[in-house]
Amino acid sequence: MSMSTRVCKFYARGRCLKGEQCDFYHERKDDICPYFQKGSCAYGSRCRNKHIIKASQPSPLASSSANGRPSHFSDSVVGHAGKGISNWVPKAAKLSSPDRRVRTSQRKQTASVRNGDVGESSTSSAISSAHLFCTFAAANCPLGDKCSRIHGNQCLYCRKFCLHPTDRKEKENHLRTCDKKEKYLQALKDSQEIECNVCLERVLSKPKPSDCKFGLLPECDHAFCLSCIRNWRNSAPTSGMDINNAANTVRTCPVCRKLSYFVIPSGIWYSTTEEKQEIIDNYKANCKLIDCKHFNSGNGNCPFGASCFYKHTVKPGSYTWIHHRPPPQRRQNNFSMYEMLDMLSEVDLSSAEYYSIMRGLDFFDDMDPFEMMAVSDRLAGGSGPCFGPFDSDDEDMNFFRMAALSEALASGVDDFDPEDFDDEAFDPMETALISMMMQSNMEDEEDEEDSDEDY
Amino acid sequence: MIDFARVQKELVECSKDAEGSGIKVSPKTDNLVLLIGTIPGPLGTPYEGGVFHIDITLPDGYPFEPPKMQFATKVWHPNISSQSGAICLDILKDQWSPALTLKTALLSVQALLSAPQPDDPQDAVVAQQYLKDYQTFVSTARYWTESFAKASSCGIEDKVQKLVEMGFPEAQVRSILEAVGGDENLALERLL
Numbered sequence: 294m295s296m297s298t299r300v301c302k303f304y305a306r307g308r309c310l311k312g313e314q315c316d317f318y319h320e321r322k323d324d325i326c327p328y329f330q331k332g333s334c335a336y337g338s339r340c341r342n343k344h345i346i347k348a349s350q351p352s353p354l355a356s357s358s359a360n361g362r363p364s365h366f367s368d369s370v371v372g373h374a375g376k377g378i379s380n381w382v383p384k385a386a387k388l389s390s391p392d393r394r395v396r397t398s399q400r401k402q403t404a405s406v407r408n409g410d411v412g413e414s415s416t417s418s419a420i421s422s423a424h425l426f427c428t429f430a431a432a433n434c435p436l437g438d439k440c441s442r443i444h445g446n447q448c449l450y451c452r453k454f455c456l457h458p459t460d461r462k463e464k465e466n467h468l469r470t471c472d473k474k475e476k477y478l479q480a481l482k483d484s485q486e487i488e489c490n491v492c493l494e495r496v497l498s499k500p501k502p503s504d505c506k507f508g509l510l511p512e513c514d515h516a517f518c519l520s521c522i523r524n525w526r527n528s529a530p531t532s533g534m535d536i537n538n539a540a541n542t543v544r545t546c547p548v549c550r551k552l553s554y555f556v557i558p559s560g561i562w563y564s565t566t567e568e569k570q571e572i573i574d575n576y577k578a579n580c581k582l583i584d585c586k587h588f589n590s591g592n593g594n595c596p597f598g599a600s601c602f603y604k605h606t607v608k609p610g611s612y613t614w615i616h617h618r619p620p621p622q623r624r625q626n627n628f629s630m631y632e633m634l635d636m637l638s639e640v641d642l643s644s645a646e647y648y649s650i651m652r653g654l655d656f657f658d659d660m661d662p663f664e665m666m667a668v669s670d671r672l673a674g675g676s677g678p679c680f681g682p683f684d685s686d687d688e689d690m691n692f693f694r695m696a697a698l699s700e701a702l703a704s705g706v707d708d709f710d711p712e713d714f715d716d717e718a719f720d721p722m723e724t725a726l727i728s729m730m731m732q733s734n735m736e737d738e739e740d741e742e743d744s745d746e747d748y
Numbered sequence: 749m750i751d752f753a754r755v756q757k758e759l760v761e762c763s764k765d766a767e768g769s770g771i772k773v774s775p776k777t778d779n780l781v782l783l784i785g786t787i788p789g790p791l792g793t794p795y796e797g798g799v800f801h802i803d804i805t806l807p808d809g810y811p812f813e814p815p816k817m818q819f820a821t822k823v824w825h826p827n828i829s830s831q832s833g834a835i836c837l838d839i840l841k842d843q844w845s846p847a848l849t850l851k852t853a854l855l856s857v858q859a860l861l862s863a864p865q866p867d868d869p870q871d872a873v874v875a876q877q878y879l880k881d882y883q884t885f886v887s888t889a890r891y892w893t894e895s896f897a898k899a900s901s902c903g904i905e906d907k908v909q910k911l912v913e914m915g916f917p918e919a920q921v922r923s924i925l926e927a928v929g930g931d932e933n934l935a936l937e938r939l940l
Contacts, residue, residue: 491811491846493757515847525846528812547847 311481314474338584426455450475477561484562490548491521496562507562510553511573513546519558522547526556555602577602594619750810755780755850762851771854773804781806784820785854789897790862794889795823798897802857803833804850814844815853824885824892826866826875835860836870911935 301317303309309319326342328334334344427434431444431454446456450471457463481497487507489496496518497505508522517525526543545552557576563569585603587595591611595601607613612620759780762773776782783804789795801820807813817840819833827836839848839856869875878885911921916939925935 492751492754494753521846525812528809542842542845545845547845550845 311478314477338590339586341583426453428454430454480561480564480568483564487516487562489518489521490515491517491525494518505560507559509557509559509563509569509572510546510551511555511557512551512553513549514569515546515548516562517547519556522556580604588619592620594621750781750806750808752780754811755806758849758851761849765851769851769855771851771858773850773854776803783850785817785850787854787858787861789893790858793862794886795825795861795893795897798893800861800897802835802854811846811848814840815850816840817853817857822892822896823861824874824889825861826864826869826871826878827860828874829871830874831871834870836865836868907935911939 299317301309301315301319303311304315304317304319309315309317326334326336326340326344328336329340329342329344330346334340338344425443426445427436427440427442429435429440429444430447434440434444443457445454446458447454448456448467448471450468451474455467457467484507485495485497487496488494496507496516499505499518504518504520506519508517508519510517510522525547528543541552544554557573559572559576561572563572580602581604583603584590585593585595585601585605587593587597588601588603588605589611590606590608591613592608595603595605759773759775762771766772770786770788772786773783774786776784783806785802785804787800787802789798789800798821800823803818803820805816807816817835819828819835821833822830823833824830828834835857837856837860839845839853864878866875866878874885877888907925908918908921911925912918914936921935921939924938927938
């Protein structure tokens with residue numbers, strides 16, 4: 294029985310250290326999304342599991358009662374048929390089958406590869422090619438010349454007799470994958486020694502398999518476990534610090550205090566910058582396959598815009614598809630509307646200026662324009678809400694009131710562009726507010742990067 | 749939740765190097781939340797020769813939150829409250845990083861003793877004196893060190909000397925004196 298049909302026992306217990314390079318079969322029960330089977334998965338296209346309907350299998354109970362066989366037996370038969378690679382032949386059949394026929398069928402298969410049939414068949418032959426080889430060297434095979442499998446040359450890396458004697462392409466292929474495996478294993482071995490600078494434990498020796506992951510910082514080379522560095526970056530700022538400072542302190546490397554904007558999860562540690570870059574590139578490439586939860590297929594507003602790591606697909610019929618711009622942000626950031634009002638009331642501005650600021654910020658999205666007018670009047674020291682559009686002598690004031698009122702009446706808040714009457718001079722208060730918003734957006738970025746799925 | 753595995757590691761690490769740095773950390777109770785740190789006064793300062801005890805309380809979020817440190821020994825220093833022993837040090841506040849340990853934090857406190865920052869004072873009276881009348885500051889600091897940071901240890905040295913002269917092995921004398929809290933008579937009873 295070939296190695297890759299045997300289930301990896303480490304993988305079954307949680308985590309196989311060899312990952313994808315493992316020689317044994319990684320039976321991924323989790324691969325298929327159980328929620329999708331039941332009808333709906335809340336993650337939709339962002340789900341990390343496969344959204345396919347499993348082919349209906351006969352229930353073990355039914356088959357056992359029907360065949361009168363023990364259920365595990367029928368199960369295993371179904372399992373093999375499902376995999377589609379029934380690569381072992383029962384011994385009796387193998388011996389009796391004229392091996393010339395087997396050989397020719399193999400030759401045909403390899404010939405189809407050689408003919409440049411790169412699609413399906415080449416991958417399937419790549420999978421099965423490992424099983425064409427006899428585990429023994431030609432000299433030691435007990436079946437001798439009668440052996441139905443190929444007697445390959447010994448590979449220097451894996452020490453198996455699996456180098457194709459004639460097909461150079463096969464041979465190079467195998468050597469390349471073996472070389473890659475070897476490098477990965479070496480890196481894994483080196484990574485075993487690496488300690489997290491926060492919990493002071495070896496990252497790959499942590500008790501919980503899910504914790505055995507590094508969190509790489511793009512700007513420096515200090516090692517942390519993913520959970521530790523994320524904990525630190527998500528930790529609440531110590532009281533009494535001002536917000537800008539705190540956000541930046543937790544975003545710096547705990548050891549060298551270099552500022553890094555994101556953390557990359559990785560199963561292994563790197564030894565060269567090229568390796569690090571490869572890990573980062575792989576991570577970004579994987580992120581690009583997942584739909585951004587902020588963008589929400591065009592119905593949400595992603596604070597990172599074009600620099601977002603995740604996929605931005607505009608679904609036909611979504612907000613962005615119709616309006617050619619993302620919808621306004623409706624998320625409450627770190628400040629509530631009332632805190633913002635308190636802050637606004639500290640400065641001395643005219644009601645038009647207040648209105649303009651409030652209109653431009655999305656903290657006040659929940660307010661209707663009438664209310665905004667009233668509040669801006671009150672902030673400016675006016676006696677109260679004043680809805681008459683022409684009760685002021687000031688030209689600018691009239692313009693402001695007309696604009697605000699027409700907007701209020703139209704109540705189509707989204708169709709109104711705040712820039713249309715945002716003609717006042719740039720105001721320091723506003724800059725401060727905007728910088729605060731940017732700050733909280735940056736925290737969102739952190740949030741997003743840190744809450745992503747692992748690979 | 750405090751990462752006790754890490755605290756344990758830190759204590760072991762610290763005790764390994766206790767000889768070299770003179771910095772000790774030991775648990776006050778069994779639960780590793782309350783600890784007591786000991787630092788020797790840096791050489792060439794008015795604190796030279798003193799041994800300073802620092803109360804350490806680990807917050808729930810340790811190591812993601814800084815440990816709370818306070819001098820248990822009275823110190824005359826611009827950045828340390830002469831009343832409460834509160835320490836004004838950035839790494840114990842907003843500059844804390846989880847890569848720092850109790851030992852490194854105590855080293856920083858020790859460094860603070862040798863390099864006062866009177867522009868960012870914790871104790872305004874001391875800071876004023878430091879800036880205006882440095883000589884008086886030095887003599888006060890030295891006097892405080894003599895009277896608060898030396899009394900016990902110096903006394904212990906004398907007692908050890910005495911008991912060793914009586915014919916007891918020094919190591920045993922030291923451990924018993926420590927166990928009974930420095931009481932000479934109790935230690936003698938135990939030794940006999």
